[in-house]
């Protein structure tokens with residue numbers, strides 16, 4: 236695609252918005268800029284002048300947590316620090332919640348690479364734990380933090396997009412009850428021999444039903460195991476070919492994803508309005524740059540079609556909670572599409588298009604997002620309580636991208 240001088244100027248000027256010092260437009264900018272100009276309507280451009288108004292975010296003292304529990308159980312910690320709730324007009328009301336989750340998590344070895352995670356409800360009420368983050372349900376998700384001889388160990392397994400969880404997806408623990416689940420750490424890089432220190436560690440938005448907004452991590456104590464290295468074991472899967480019908484549907488999803496990514500970049504380059512705050516939390520220039528650069532990488536993968544589909548709908552990762560799709564973060568060539576993906580609508584929230592945004596954002600060489608929260612409600616909570624995680628959350632990227640045109 237040719238880029239006209241005016242496209243170039245548009246690209247250059249847009250990059251000044253966050254004070255970035257770009258001397259030239261990237262290759263992707265040159266191709267994209269022409270598309271962006273067709274996406275930003277005069278009405279949208281006019282909104283630039285009023286965006287600063289929306290930067291005023293109120294902090295409601297009345298919405299601060301009533302308590303400040305840091306509950307430690309020996310070496311087992313669930314720390315829920317008091318966090319000022321940064322609200323916006325659409326923020327959910329947490330006034331009705333006085334839940335101070337008290338969850339004890341204990342990790343123990345079951346031999347080799349098997350670990351047992353025991354959840355104990357030390358509160359006086361029922362606690363809901365999202366089943367997909369309870370080990371051993373056939374799923375593999377990054378739910379452990381592991382180091383080897385002090386160095387971080389990478390998770391190399393599937394990263395999956397699910398629908399928003401509902402109550403039936405939670406495992407319910409009554410007051411005082413315990414539950415032990417056994418899982419594996421084989422999806423982590425265990426190639427080298429050494430002392431591996433492991434802890435169960437997830438965000439509250441990942442595990443807990445109706446959780447308190449907090450930036451903390453729900454963790455177990457540390458468990459150290461001496462493991463013999465497994466050598467290099469590339470995670471190669473035979474490619475499952477798609478039907479021509481599905482290939483066409485996939486191509487449409489890529490095209491639609493390009494349009495959404497264009498719109499997202501156009502907004503992020505020029506606005507700091509409520510759409511940003513809704514999905515990414517308090518506006519902050521470095522985080523805003525992080526989001527726009529992430530979208531630029533997502534856009535490039537979709538536009539240049541460097542990502543291709545795998546149509547094996549029977550993989551284990553497709554069997555949990557009607558998963559839509561999954562990827563390996565380290566392999567940006569492939570997105571694995573589950574049966575539920577093909578039943579999604581073409582556009583909007585939970586569509587084939589926003590699933591492509593979600594999946595492509597996971598790759599190490601794009602936005603390198605995680606799945607800190609699934610579903611719109613949880614993502615809005617995450618934006619308010621933990622904007623640092625929100626700008627690295629795949630569903631937040633997806634929902635920001637498809638957020639109704641015209642909402643600024």
Ligand SMILES: [Zn+2]
Pocket residue numbers: 394395396397593594597605606629630
């Ligand atoms: Zn995901």
